[in-house]
Amino acid sequence: MRTPRGTRDIATGKTFTAIGAALIASLIWSLAAAGAAETSPVKLPPPLGPTLAETRDKAPFDLWEPTWLPAGYSLLHVNYIEPGFDPGQDAFSADIWYVDPMGNRLHIWQTNNQDLRHKDPAAPGRDDVLLIEGKSWNWVEDHPGAAEAPISILSARLSDTVTVSVDAPLDQATLERVVSSLE
Numbered sequence: 001m002r003t004p005r006g007t008r009d010i011a012t013g014k015t016f017t018a019i020g021a022a023l024i025a026s027l028i029w030s031l032a033a034a035g036a037a038e039t040s041p042v043k044l045p046p047p048l049g050p051t052l053a054e055t056r057d058k059a060p061f062d063l064w065e066p067t068w069l070p071a072g073y074s075l076l077h078v079n080y081i082e083p084g085f086d087p088g089q090d091a092f093s094a095d096i097w098y099v100d101p102m103g104n105r106l107h108i109w110q111t112n113n114q115d116l117r118h119k120d121p122a123a124p125g126r127d128d129v130l131l132i133e134g135k136s137w138n139w140v141e142d143h144p145g146a147a148e149a150p151i152s153i154l155s156a157r158l159s160d161t162v163t164v165s166v167d168a169p170l171d172q173a174t175l176e177r178v179v180s181s182l183e
Contacts, residue, residue, distance in 0.1 A: 052096065055080045060092050061112050061162050068181035070174055072100040091115075104149075106168035106178065112161045130154070133180045139172065154179050 055078045056063055076099040083090045091113030098106040128139040135156050142151040149169035154176070157163050166179055 049077060049079050052078050054078075055094050055096075058082065058092070059094055061110075061159070063094060063096070064108065064110055064158060064162070064164050064182040065096065066098075066108070066178050066181045067183055068177060069098055069106065070100065070170065070178070072102075073098045073106055074100075076105065089113075104169050106166070106170070108164065108166050108182075110162055110164045113163070114161065116163065130176065132156075132176055137179060141172075142167075158182070 050058070052063075052065075052075065058080055075096070077097040078095070079097075080092065080094040081089075082092055091111055093109065093111035093113060096108045098108075100106075130137045130139050132154075135158060137154045137156040140153040140155070142153060151167050152170055152172055152175045153165060153167040155163065155165040156179075164182070166175060166182075168175060168178070170178070
C-alpha cells in the first residue's frame with residue numbers, strides 16, 4: 001500500500017542516513033573553508049569525482065600538470081566537463097585542485113574552448129605579462145588589500161588550442177615556480 005503524499009515519515013533509514021551524510025559533509029567543507037585563516041591543519045573529506053587518470057583519459061589534449069608544488073600541497077579533487085555538457089558547448093575543460101594542510105587551495109584550470117569571449121584569462125593586451133619558460137603569462141592579483149589573502153592568477157595559452165590558468169593564495173614568485181614546472 002502506498003503512503004499518501006505528505007505523510008511519509010522522513011526519519012526512515014535511507015532518508016535519515018542521506019540527511020545525516022549531507023550535514024556532515026557540509027560541516028567538513030565549512031571547516032575546510034575556515035581553515036585557511038586558522039593555524040591548525042584541516043581534515044578534508046575524501047576526493048569526489050573522477051580521478052586524475054580518468055580525466056587524462058577523457059581529455060582530448062594532454063593535461064598540463066605541475067612537477068613541483070609548494071611544501072605540503074597534495075591532490076584534492078579533479079573535475080572535467082565534456083563537450084555537449086551544456087547546449088552548444090563543444091569544448092573540454094578540466095579543473096585540478098591541490099590543497100595544503102591549512103586548507104589553502106591551488107587550482108589549475110585548462111580548456112580547449114576557443115570561444116572564451118570576454119572572460120579569456122589569456123587574452124592579449126593585458127598590462128601584467130610575464131615571460132615564464134618562454135611563454136607569455138598574464139598575471140592578475142584578485143582582491144589585493146582585502147581582509148582575506150589575495151589570490152594570484154597566472155594564465156596563458158600553452159598551445160594553439162589549450163588555455164591554462166593557475167590560481168592560489170601564493171606570492172608571485174611561488175606561483176611562477178609552479179607554472180614553470182607544468183609539463
